[in-house]
Amino acid sequence: MSGLSSHDLEAKAAADRQRLHSSVEELRSRLRETLDVQKNTREHLGLACAVAALVGVTAGYSFTGIFTD
Numbered sequence: 001m002s003g004l005s006s007h008d009l010e011a012k013a014a015a016d017r018q019r020l021h022s023s024v025e026e027l028r029s030r031l032r033e034t035l036d037v038q039k040n041t042r043e044h045l046g047l048a049c050a051v052a053a054l055v056g057v058t059a060g061y062s063f064t065g066i067f068t069d
Contacts, residue, residue: 004012033039041048
């Protein structure tokens with residue numbers, strides 16, 4: 001064995017668990033912030049409107065093209 005006492009190993013394991021727990025919590029909060037649809041839409045409203053308009057115009061022309069030839 002490495003010569004560490006069981007108390008030292010338990011303390012090291014507890015510190016590792018705490019560090020892992022805090023990094024998982026940080027990842028969750030960062031992911032929640034990144035995937036927040038309302039916040040991203042507010043920040044990129046112009047782009048969202050442009051994409052929606054482009055999709056609408058494209059769908060309209062495609063749908064109209066089916067019935068007119």
